[in-house]
Amino acid sequence: MTKISNGKNIEAGAPHWIEWITGAASGIIVVGVIVWIGKDGFLDRDTSPNLHGKVVQIDERSDGFQVLFSIENASSATASQVKILGEIREQGSVLESKETILDYVPGHSKAGGGLIFRQNPTGRELEVRATAFSEP
Amino acid sequence: MSIATTREDFDNRKFFAGIARGIAGALLFALPMLMTMEMWQLGVYMDRSRLLLLLLVNIPLLIILSDRVGFEETSTWRQAIRDASIAYALGIVSCALILVAMGVIKQDQSAHEIIGMIALQAVPASIGAMLGRSQLGGQSDNRNDEAGGNDDDPVHERETGYAGELFLMAVGALFLNLNVAPTEEMILLSYKMTPWHALVIIAASLAVMHGFVYALSFRGSHDLAEGTPSWHAFVRFTLPGYLIACLISAYCLWTFHRTDDIGSTQILMTIVILSFPGAIGAAAARLIL
Numbered sequence: 001m002t003k004i005s006n007g008k009n010i011e012a013g014a015p016h017w018i019e020w021i022t023g024a025a026s027g028i029i030v031v032g033v034i035v036w037i038g039k040d041g042f043l044d045r046d047t048s049p050n051l052h053g054k055v056v057q058i059d060e061r062s063d064g065f066q067v068l069f070s071i072e073n074a075s076s077a078t079a080s081q082v083k084i085l086g087e088i089r090e091q092g093s094v095l096e097s098k099e100t101i102l103d104y105v106p107g108h109s110k111a112g113g114g115l116i117f118r119q120n121p122t123g124r125e126l127e128v129r130a131t132a133f134s135e136p
Numbered sequence: 137m138s139i140a141t142t143r144e145d146f147d148n149r150k151f152f153a154g155i156a157r158g159i160a161g162a163l164l165f166a167l168p169m170l171m172t173m174e175m176w177q178l179g180v181y182m183d184r185s186r187l188l189l190l191l192l193v194n195i196p197l198l199i200i201l202s203d204r205v206g207f208e209e210t211s212t213w214r215q216a217i218r219d220a221s222i223a224y225a226l227g228i229v230s231c232a233l234i235l236v237a238m239g240v241i242k243q244d245q246s247a248h249e250i251i252g253m254i255a256l257q258a259v260p261a262s263i264g265a266m267l268g269r270s271q272l273g274g275q276s277d278n279r280n281d282e283a284g285g286n287d288d289d290p291v292h293e294r295e296t297g298y299a300g301e302l303f304l305m306a307v308g309a310l311f312l313n314l315n316v317a318p319t320e321e322m323i324l325l326s327y328k329m330t331p332w333h334a335l336v337i338i339a340a341s342l343a344v345m346h347g348f349v350y351a352l353s354f355r356g357s358h359d360l361a362e363g364t365p366s367w368h369a370f371v372r373f374t375l376p377g378y379l380i381a382c383l384i385s386a387y388c389l390w391t392f393h394r395t396d397d398i399g400s401t402q403i404l405m406t407i408v409i410l411s412f413p414g415a416i417g418a419a420a421a422r423l424i425l
Contacts, residue, residue, distance in 0.1 A: 009296075009358040009422075011369055019298050023371035026379040033382070033404060034338060040401045041331030076401070078327035103320075106327060108399030136327040 040076065049079035051105060051130040056112065058121060065117045069128040076107035079133035086115040089125040104136065154269055158226040161268010163234075165311065166227070166261035170234050174318040178392055179253030186391050187255060194259045198223055198266055201307060204300060205270045205425050223269065227262030228254060260314045263307070267425075301373065301422065302380060308421025309381040309414035310388075316413055317388035326406040334408045341381070341408075341415040346374045348419035356423040377422075381414035382407055 050073060057068040067086060073079060082102040088095045098115040105111045115128065169175050198220035203213065232254045235241045241250050296304075316322055329337075349358050350369055360369055385407045389395050395403050 009356065011358055011360050011364070011373070015368075015372055016298065019372045022298075022302075022376045023373075026375040027371060029379055030338070030342075030375060030382075033408070034335060037331045037334045037338075037401065037404055037408070041335070044331075044401070076399075078402075080324075080327070104323065104327065106323075106398055106402045109402055110397040112397070136324055 044076040046075035046077045046107070048075065049073050049077045049105065049107070049133060050075035051079060051082065051133070053084065053128040053130060055126055055128055058126075060120075061116070063116055065120050065122075067115045067117060067121060067126065067128065068112065069115065070110050070112040071102060071105050071130055072110050073105045073107055078104060078106045078136050079130075080104050080136040081132075081134045082111070082130050083132040084113065084115070084128060085131045086117070086126070086128040088117060088119055088121045089127070095119055095124065105130075105133075155222075155226065158223060158265035158269045159230050162227050162230045162261040162265040164268060165264025166231060166257060167234075168315050169260050169318070170231065170238070170240075170257055172318060174320060174392075175257060176235075176240055176253055178318055179256040180249045182252070182256070182391070182393060184252075186393075187252065190259055190391050191255055194224070194262060195220065197307070197310075198262060200303060201263070201266050204303065205267070219269070220266070223266040224258065224262045226265040227258040227260075230265075231257040231261050260311070263311065302376060304421045304425045305377040305418035306380050306384055307425070308417040308419070309384040309411075310417075311421075312413040312417030313381075313384055313388045313410055317385070317394070317410055318392050322389075322410050323394055323406055325409050326402065329405055329409065331401070331405070334405045337408050337412055341412050342374060342378055345378060345381075345415040345419045346370055348416065349373070349422050358422065373422075377418045378411065378415055381411045381418050385410040385414050 052072050052074065054070050054072065055067055056070050059066045059068075069084070069086065071082060071084065080103065082105050084100050084102060085097060086099070087097045096117050096119050098117060100113050100115060102111045102113055199213075199216050202219040202223070203216040232241070235253060235257065241253065326334075346369075350360075350366065358369070358373075360366065386395075386403075389403070389406055389410065394406060398406075
Protein backbone atom coordinates (compact mmCIF):
# COMPACT_ATOMS: atom_id res chain seq x y z
CA MET A 1 0.00 0.00 0.00
CA THR A 2 1.23 3.49 -0.83
CA LYS A 3 0.31 6.52 1.22
CA ILE A 4 0.28 9.90 -0.52
CA SER A 5 0.95 12.72 1.91
CA ASN A 6 1.75 16.33 0.89
CA GLY A 7 2.59 15.15 -2.61
CA LYS A 8 5.04 12.53 -1.30
CA ASN A 9 4.32 8.82 -1.77
CA ILE A 10 5.47 6.61 1.08
CA GLU A 11 5.31 2.84 0.76
CA ALA A 12 3.84 1.16 3.82
CA GLY A 13 6.43 -0.30 6.22
CA ALA A 14 4.42 -3.44 7.05
CA PRO A 15 2.83 -4.54 3.79
CA HIS A 16 0.09 -7.11 3.32
CA TRP A 17 1.27 -10.66 2.61
CA ILE A 18 -0.36 -10.49 -0.85
CA GLU A 19 2.29 -7.94 -1.86
CA TRP A 20 5.05 -10.40 -0.95
CA ILE A 21 3.35 -13.33 -2.73
CA THR A 22 2.86 -11.21 -5.88
CA GLY A 23 6.46 -10.00 -5.71
CA ALA A 24 7.84 -13.52 -5.24
CA ALA A 25 5.72 -14.98 -8.05
CA SER A 26 6.77 -12.15 -10.39
CA GLY A 27 10.40 -12.71 -9.45
CA ILE A 28 10.13 -16.42 -10.29
CA ILE A 29 8.56 -15.68 -13.69
CA VAL A 30 11.15 -12.99 -14.54
CA VAL A 31 13.96 -15.38 -13.57
CA GLY A 32 12.27 -18.06 -15.70
CA VAL A 33 12.33 -15.75 -18.73
CA ILE A 34 15.99 -14.93 -18.09
CA VAL A 35 16.88 -18.64 -17.79
CA TRP A 36 14.95 -19.51 -20.98
CA ILE A 37 16.63 -16.77 -23.04
CA GLY A 38 20.02 -17.48 -21.45
CA LYS A 39 19.71 -21.18 -22.30
CA ASP A 40 19.17 -20.28 -25.95
CA GLY A 41 22.11 -17.90 -25.73
CA PHE A 42 24.34 -20.86 -24.84
CA LEU A 43 22.78 -23.72 -26.81
CA ASP A 44 21.14 -22.24 -29.90
CA ARG A 45 23.92 -20.46 -31.75
CA ASP A 46 23.01 -20.91 -35.42
CA THR A 47 24.58 -18.34 -37.69
CA SER A 48 22.51 -18.89 -40.84
CA PRO A 49 18.83 -19.68 -41.50
CA ASN A 50 17.67 -23.13 -42.61
CA LEU A 51 14.65 -22.66 -44.88
CA HIS A 52 12.32 -25.36 -46.14
CA GLY A 53 9.27 -24.78 -48.36
CA LYS A 54 6.03 -26.76 -48.30
CA VAL A 55 2.80 -26.60 -50.33
CA VAL A 56 -0.14 -26.26 -47.94
CA GLN A 57 -3.22 -26.03 -50.16
CA ILE A 58 -4.26 -25.63 -53.80
CA ASP A 59 -7.51 -23.82 -54.69
CA GLU A 60 -9.09 -22.99 -58.03
CA ARG A 61 -9.80 -19.25 -58.09
CA SER A 62 -11.17 -16.92 -60.77
CA ASP A 63 -7.68 -15.80 -61.86
CA GLY A 64 -6.06 -19.24 -61.84
CA PHE A 65 -4.83 -21.87 -59.41
CA GLN A 66 -3.84 -20.46 -56.06
CA VAL A 67 -1.11 -22.36 -54.23
CA LEU A 68 -0.72 -21.56 -50.53
CA PHE A 69 2.73 -22.37 -49.19
CA SER A 70 4.62 -22.16 -45.92
CA ILE A 71 8.34 -21.69 -45.36
CA GLU A 72 9.77 -23.15 -42.18
CA ASN A 73 12.98 -21.94 -40.62
CA ALA A 74 14.60 -24.74 -38.59
CA SER A 75 17.50 -22.59 -37.41
CA SER A 76 17.47 -19.84 -34.78
CA ALA A 77 18.79 -17.22 -37.23
CA THR A 78 16.14 -15.02 -38.88
CA ALA A 79 15.99 -14.51 -42.64
CA SER A 80 14.50 -11.35 -44.14
CA GLN A 81 13.41 -10.50 -47.70
CA VAL A 82 13.11 -14.21 -48.49
CA LYS A 83 12.64 -14.79 -52.23
CA ILE A 84 10.25 -17.66 -52.95
CA LEU A 85 10.15 -19.54 -56.25
CA GLY A 86 7.31 -21.88 -57.21
CA GLU A 87 7.60 -24.12 -60.28
CA ILE A 88 5.23 -26.51 -62.07
CA ARG A 89 7.23 -29.18 -63.92
CA GLU A 90 6.26 -31.93 -66.28
CA GLN A 91 8.77 -34.57 -67.41
CA GLY A 92 11.69 -32.49 -66.16
CA SER A 93 10.87 -29.28 -68.02
CA VAL A 94 9.44 -26.17 -66.29
CA LEU A 95 5.91 -25.35 -67.48
CA GLU A 96 5.32 -22.27 -65.37
CA SER A 97 7.11 -20.45 -62.53
CA LYS A 98 5.95 -17.76 -60.12
CA GLU A 99 7.85 -15.68 -57.54
CA THR A 100 7.09 -13.72 -54.39
CA ILE A 101 8.98 -12.23 -51.42
CA LEU A 102 8.31 -12.79 -47.71
CA ASP A 103 9.32 -9.94 -45.37
CA TYR A 104 10.60 -12.21 -42.59
CA VAL A 105 10.97 -15.85 -41.71
CA PRO A 106 12.01 -15.63 -38.01
CA GLY A 107 14.11 -18.28 -36.27
CA HIS A 108 12.25 -21.51 -35.36
CA SER A 109 9.12 -20.06 -36.97
CA LYS A 110 6.93 -20.28 -40.03
CA ALA A 111 5.81 -17.75 -42.60
CA GLY A 112 3.51 -18.21 -45.57
CA GLY A 113 1.99 -16.74 -48.69
CA GLY A 114 0.40 -17.66 -52.00
CA LEU A 115 1.39 -18.09 -55.67
CA ILE A 116 -1.17 -17.92 -58.47
CA PHE A 117 -0.55 -20.18 -61.51
CA ARG A 118 -2.49 -20.19 -64.78
CA GLN A 119 -2.07 -23.94 -65.25
CA ASN A 120 -3.45 -26.59 -62.94
CA PRO A 121 -0.63 -27.97 -60.77
CA THR A 122 -2.57 -31.08 -59.67
CA GLY A 123 -1.14 -34.24 -61.20
CA ARG A 124 2.07 -32.41 -62.09
CA GLU A 125 5.25 -31.83 -60.14
CA LEU A 126 4.93 -28.70 -57.97
CA GLU A 127 7.83 -27.33 -55.95
CA VAL A 128 8.00 -24.23 -53.73
CA ARG A 129 11.38 -23.25 -52.29
CA ALA A 130 13.36 -20.26 -51.01
CA THR A 131 15.98 -19.02 -53.46
CA ALA A 132 17.54 -16.04 -51.66
CA PHE A 133 17.36 -14.03 -48.43
CA SER A 134 19.10 -11.19 -46.63
CA GLU A 135 20.06 -10.79 -42.99
CA PRO A 136 17.69 -8.60 -40.99
CA MET B 137 -13.64 19.86 -12.33
CA SER B 138 -16.81 19.66 -10.29
CA ILE B 139 -19.77 17.54 -11.18
CA ALA B 140 -23.23 18.92 -11.66
CA THR B 141 -25.71 17.08 -9.49
CA THR B 142 -28.83 18.98 -10.48
CA ARG B 143 -29.88 20.79 -13.62
CA GLU B 144 -29.26 24.17 -11.95
CA ASP B 145 -25.64 23.25 -11.07
CA PHE B 146 -24.79 22.50 -14.68
CA ASP B 147 -22.07 24.84 -15.86
CA ASN B 148 -21.86 25.13 -19.65
CA ARG B 149 -18.39 26.63 -19.66
CA LYS B 150 -16.96 23.87 -17.48
CA PHE B 151 -18.68 21.15 -19.48
CA PHE B 152 -17.24 22.37 -22.78
CA ALA B 153 -13.84 22.98 -21.18
CA GLY B 154 -13.94 19.32 -20.11
CA ILE B 155 -14.81 18.17 -23.63
CA ALA B 156 -12.03 20.34 -25.06
CA ARG B 157 -9.54 18.87 -22.60
CA GLY B 158 -10.68 15.41 -23.61
CA ILE B 159 -10.09 16.15 -27.29
CA ALA B 160 -6.70 17.68 -26.46
CA GLY B 161 -5.76 14.55 -24.52
CA ALA B 162 -6.94 12.29 -27.33
CA LEU B 163 -4.78 14.25 -29.80
CA LEU B 164 -1.75 14.31 -27.52
CA PHE B 165 -1.77 10.55 -27.02
CA ALA B 166 -3.20 9.26 -30.29
CA LEU B 167 -1.53 11.45 -32.94
CA PRO B 168 1.66 9.35 -33.09
CA MET B 169 -0.53 6.30 -33.77
CA LEU B 170 -2.84 8.13 -36.19
CA MET B 171 0.29 8.93 -38.21
CA THR B 172 1.64 5.36 -38.18
CA MET B 173 1.16 3.39 -41.37
CA GLU B 174 1.02 0.02 -39.62
CA MET B 175 -1.96 1.20 -37.55
CA TRP B 176 -3.98 1.96 -40.72
CA GLN B 177 -3.05 -1.40 -42.19
CA LEU B 178 -3.90 -3.25 -38.98
CA GLY B 179 -7.28 -1.53 -38.91
CA VAL B 180 -7.94 -3.05 -42.32
CA TYR B 181 -6.63 -6.59 -41.94
CA MET B 182 -6.49 -7.47 -38.25
CA ASP B 183 -8.59 -10.36 -37.05
CA ARG B 184 -12.01 -8.99 -36.07
CA SER B 185 -12.31 -11.14 -32.95
CA ARG B 186 -9.01 -9.69 -31.63
CA LEU B 187 -10.20 -6.17 -32.46
CA LEU B 188 -13.50 -6.83 -30.69
CA LEU B 189 -11.67 -8.13 -27.61
CA LEU B 190 -9.48 -4.99 -27.55
CA LEU B 191 -12.56 -2.76 -27.83
CA LEU B 192 -14.31 -4.66 -25.01
CA VAL B 193 -11.25 -4.68 -22.72
CA ASN B 194 -11.06 -0.90 -23.17
CA ILE B 195 -14.48 -0.41 -21.51
CA PRO B 196 -13.65 -1.62 -17.96
CA LEU B 197 -10.22 -0.02 -18.32
CA LEU B 198 -11.76 3.40 -18.99
CA ILE B 199 -14.28 2.99 -16.17
CA ILE B 200 -11.63 2.05 -13.58
CA LEU B 201 -9.34 4.78 -14.90
CA SER B 202 -12.15 7.30 -14.60
CA ASP B 203 -12.87 6.16 -11.05
CA ARG B 204 -9.20 6.35 -10.08
CA VAL B 205 -7.85 9.45 -11.80
CA GLY B 206 -10.98 11.14 -13.15
CA PHE B 207 -12.61 13.06 -10.38
CA GLU B 208 -11.15 11.42 -7.30
CA GLU B 209 -13.18 11.97 -4.15
CA THR B 210 -16.51 12.98 -5.65
CA SER B 211 -16.68 10.08 -8.09
CA THR B 212 -19.31 7.35 -8.01
CA TRP B 213 -19.48 4.34 -10.32
CA ARG B 214 -22.36 5.87 -12.26
CA GLN B 215 -20.33 9.00 -12.91
CA ALA B 216 -17.31 6.88 -13.80
CA ILE B 217 -19.34 4.97 -16.39
CA ARG B 218 -20.71 8.21 -17.80
CA ASP B 219 -17.22 9.74 -18.09
CA ALA B 220 -15.86 6.56 -19.64
CA SER B 221 -18.53 6.65 -22.36
CA ILE B 222 -17.82 10.32 -23.04
CA ALA B 223 -14.09 9.59 -23.32
CA TYR B 224 -14.71 6.63 -25.66
CA ALA B 225 -17.02 8.74 -27.85
CA LEU B 226 -14.52 11.60 -27.93
CA GLY B 227 -11.83 9.13 -28.98
CA ILE B 228 -13.97 7.75 -31.81
CA VAL B 229 -15.06 11.16 -33.09
CA SER B 230 -11.60 12.76 -32.97
CA CYS B 231 -9.97 9.74 -34.69
CA ALA B 232 -12.61 9.74 -37.43
CA LEU B 233 -12.15 13.48 -38.05
CA ILE B 234 -8.36 13.31 -38.14
CA LEU B 235 -8.23 10.22 -40.37
CA VAL B 236 -10.62 11.92 -42.82
CA ALA B 237 -8.67 15.20 -42.63
CA MET B 238 -5.38 13.43 -43.39
CA GLY B 239 -6.86 11.59 -46.36
CA VAL B 240 -6.36 8.16 -44.83
CA ILE B 241 -10.10 7.51 -44.98
CA LYS B 242 -11.56 8.11 -48.43
CA GLN B 243 -15.05 7.79 -49.86
CA ASP B 244 -14.35 4.76 -52.03
CA GLN B 245 -13.21 2.59 -49.11
CA SER B 246 -15.48 -0.14 -47.79
CA ALA B 247 -17.27 0.27 -44.46
CA HIS B 248 -15.24 -2.70 -43.19
CA GLU B 249 -11.96 -0.80 -43.68
CA ILE B 250 -13.21 2.55 -42.38
CA ILE B 251 -14.79 1.17 -39.22
CA GLY B 252 -11.79 -1.05 -38.52
CA MET B 253 -9.35 1.86 -38.77
CA ILE B 254 -11.43 4.17 -36.57
CA ALA B 255 -12.17 1.46 -33.98
CA LEU B 256 -8.52 0.51 -33.56
CA GLN B 257 -7.34 4.12 -33.22
CA ALA B 258 -10.19 4.97 -30.84
CA VAL B 259 -8.69 2.78 -28.10
CA PRO B 260 -5.53 4.84 -27.43
CA ALA B 261 -7.44 8.05 -28.21
CA SER B 262 -10.10 7.29 -25.59
CA ILE B 263 -7.47 6.58 -22.92
CA GLY B 264 -5.85 9.87 -23.94
CA ALA B 265 -9.18 11.68 -23.67
CA MET B 266 -9.70 10.26 -20.18
CA LEU B 267 -6.20 11.22 -19.02
CA GLY B 268 -6.48 14.60 -20.72
CA ARG B 269 -9.61 15.49 -18.78
CA SER B 270 -7.96 14.66 -15.49
CA GLN B 271 -4.31 15.51 -16.08
CA LEU B 272 -4.23 18.47 -18.46
CA GLY B 273 -6.46 20.63 -16.35
CA GLY B 274 -8.74 20.38 -13.40
CA GLN B 275 -6.13 20.83 -10.70
CA SER B 276 -6.15 24.61 -10.67
CA ASP B 277 -9.96 24.63 -10.85
CA ASN B 278 -10.18 22.15 -8.02
CA ARG B 279 -7.93 24.12 -5.72
CA ASN B 280 -9.87 27.29 -6.26
CA ASP B 281 -13.21 25.61 -5.80
CA GLU B 282 -12.47 23.42 -2.83
CA ALA B 283 -9.90 25.28 -0.80
CA GLY B 284 -10.74 28.80 -1.95
CA GLY B 285 -7.28 29.20 -3.50
CA ASN B 286 -5.59 28.02 -0.29
CA ASP B 287 -2.67 26.12 -1.82
CA ASP B 288 -0.80 25.45 1.40
CA ASP B 289 -3.59 23.31 2.79
CA PRO B 290 -1.53 20.64 4.57
CA VAL B 291 -4.13 17.89 4.55
CA HIS B 292 -3.82 16.16 1.21
CA GLU B 293 -3.69 12.52 2.12
CA ARG B 294 -4.90 9.60 0.11
CA GLU B 295 -4.05 5.94 0.04
CA THR B 296 -3.49 3.93 -3.10
CA GLY B 297 -4.18 0.23 -2.67
CA TYR B 298 -1.71 -2.33 -3.97
CA ALA B 299 -4.06 -3.36 -6.79
CA GLY B 300 -4.47 0.34 -7.64
CA GLU B 301 -0.70 0.80 -7.98
CA LEU B 302 -0.48 -2.27 -10.23
CA PHE B 303 -3.41 -0.99 -12.31
CA LEU B 304 -1.71 2.38 -12.82
CA MET B 305 1.44 0.57 -13.94
CA ALA B 306 -0.61 -1.47 -16.42
CA VAL B 307 -2.15 1.70 -17.91
CA GLY B 308 1.26 3.35 -18.24
CA ALA B 309 2.74 0.25 -19.86
CA LEU B 310 -0.23 -0.08 -22.24
CA PHE B 311 0.21 3.50 -23.31
CA LEU B 312 3.82 3.34 -24.37
CA ASN B 313 3.34 -0.17 -25.75
CA LEU B 314 0.44 0.80 -28.01
CA ASN B 315 2.64 3.51 -29.51
CA VAL B 316 5.38 1.16 -30.64
CA ALA B 317 3.86 -2.36 -30.72
CA PRO B 318 2.26 -2.02 -34.19
CA THR B 319 5.50 -0.84 -35.85
CA GLU B 320 7.71 -3.23 -37.78
CA GLU B 321 10.74 -1.94 -35.90
CA MET B 322 9.76 -3.96 -32.81
CA ILE B 323 9.98 -7.33 -34.55
CA LEU B 324 13.00 -6.22 -36.58
CA LEU B 325 14.82 -5.30 -33.35
CA SER B 326 14.04 -8.69 -31.85
CA TYR B 327 15.49 -10.39 -34.96
CA LYS B 328 18.63 -8.29 -34.80
CA MET B 329 19.18 -9.00 -31.10
CA THR B 330 20.93 -12.08 -29.77
CA PRO B 331 19.71 -13.65 -26.49
CA TRP B 332 22.53 -11.78 -24.71
CA HIS B 333 21.20 -8.43 -25.90
CA ALA B 334 17.78 -9.47 -24.53
CA LEU B 335 19.25 -10.20 -21.09
CA VAL B 336 20.91 -6.76 -21.01
CA ILE B 337 17.55 -5.17 -21.95
CA ILE B 338 15.80 -7.02 -19.09
CA ALA B 339 18.39 -5.75 -16.59
CA ALA B 340 18.16 -2.23 -18.01
CA SER B 341 14.35 -2.25 -17.87
CA LEU B 342 14.34 -3.30 -14.20
CA ALA B 343 17.05 -0.76 -13.27
CA VAL B 344 15.40 2.14 -15.09
CA MET B 345 12.00 1.24 -13.67
CA HIS B 346 13.26 1.11 -10.09
CA GLY B 347 15.38 4.23 -10.54
CA PHE B 348 12.50 6.23 -12.01
CA VAL B 349 10.28 5.64 -9.01
CA TYR B 350 12.67 5.46 -6.07
CA ALA B 351 16.18 6.75 -6.72
CA LEU B 352 15.69 9.85 -8.85
CA SER B 353 14.00 12.74 -7.09
CA PHE B 354 11.20 13.43 -9.51
CA ARG B 355 8.02 15.12 -8.34
CA GLY B 356 5.70 12.35 -7.18
CA SER B 357 8.55 9.91 -6.56
CA HIS B 358 8.14 7.29 -3.87
CA ASP B 359 9.92 6.85 -0.54
CA LEU B 360 10.05 3.88 1.75
CA ALA B 361 8.84 3.98 5.33
CA GLU B 362 11.81 4.42 7.67
CA GLY B 363 13.77 1.28 8.49
CA THR B 364 12.64 -0.67 5.41
CA PRO B 365 15.44 -2.07 3.26
CA SER B 366 15.26 -0.93 -0.38
CA TRP B 367 15.02 -4.44 -1.85
CA HIS B 368 11.53 -4.65 -0.28
CA ALA B 369 10.21 -2.14 -2.79
CA PHE B 370 12.05 -3.92 -5.60
CA VAL B 371 10.26 -7.21 -4.83
CA ARG B 372 6.88 -5.72 -3.99
CA PHE B 373 6.57 -3.10 -6.75
CA THR B 374 9.29 -3.20 -9.41
CA LEU B 375 9.22 -6.96 -10.17
CA PRO B 376 5.40 -7.18 -10.39
CA GLY B 377 5.43 -3.95 -12.41
CA TYR B 378 7.89 -5.42 -14.87
CA LEU B 379 5.85 -8.60 -15.15
CA ILE B 380 2.76 -6.48 -15.87
CA ALA B 381 4.68 -4.60 -18.56
CA CYS B 382 5.66 -7.98 -20.08
CA LEU B 383 2.07 -9.28 -20.00
CA ILE B 384 0.73 -6.08 -21.59
CA SER B 385 3.45 -6.36 -24.26
CA ALA B 386 2.46 -9.95 -24.96
CA TYR B 387 -1.20 -8.94 -25.26
CA CYS B 388 -0.39 -6.05 -27.64
CA LEU B 389 1.83 -8.27 -29.82
CA TRP B 390 -0.83 -10.97 -29.99
CA THR B 391 -3.52 -8.39 -30.84
CA PHE B 392 -1.38 -7.01 -33.68
CA HIS B 393 -0.58 -10.47 -35.11
CA ARG B 394 3.08 -10.22 -34.20
CA THR B 395 3.14 -13.63 -32.51
CA ASP B 396 1.40 -15.73 -35.20
CA ASP B 397 3.49 -18.77 -36.25
CA ILE B 398 6.54 -17.44 -34.36
CA GLY B 399 8.81 -19.65 -32.23
CA SER B 400 8.64 -19.26 -28.44
CA THR B 401 12.12 -17.79 -27.91
CA GLN B 402 11.56 -15.29 -30.68
CA ILE B 403 8.24 -14.25 -29.07
CA LEU B 404 9.96 -13.85 -25.68
CA MET B 405 12.64 -11.64 -27.26
CA THR B 406 9.99 -9.42 -28.87
CA ILE B 407 8.16 -9.19 -25.53
CA VAL B 408 11.41 -8.22 -23.80
CA ILE B 409 12.21 -5.44 -26.28
CA LEU B 410 8.63 -4.11 -26.20
CA SER B 411 8.60 -4.25 -22.38
CA PHE B 412 11.49 -1.78 -22.28
CA PRO B 413 9.29 1.20 -23.20
CA GLY B 414 6.45 -0.52 -21.33
CA ALA B 415 8.47 -0.59 -18.09
CA ILE B 416 9.31 3.10 -18.42
CA GLY B 417 5.63 3.84 -19.07
CA ALA B 418 4.65 1.82 -15.99
CA ALA B 419 7.17 3.68 -13.81
CA ALA B 420 6.12 7.06 -15.21
CA ALA B 421 2.45 6.29 -14.53
CA ARG B 422 3.23 5.75 -10.83
CA LEU B 423 4.79 9.20 -10.70
CA ILE B 424 2.26 11.10 -12.79
CA LEU B 425 -1.16 9.55 -12.10
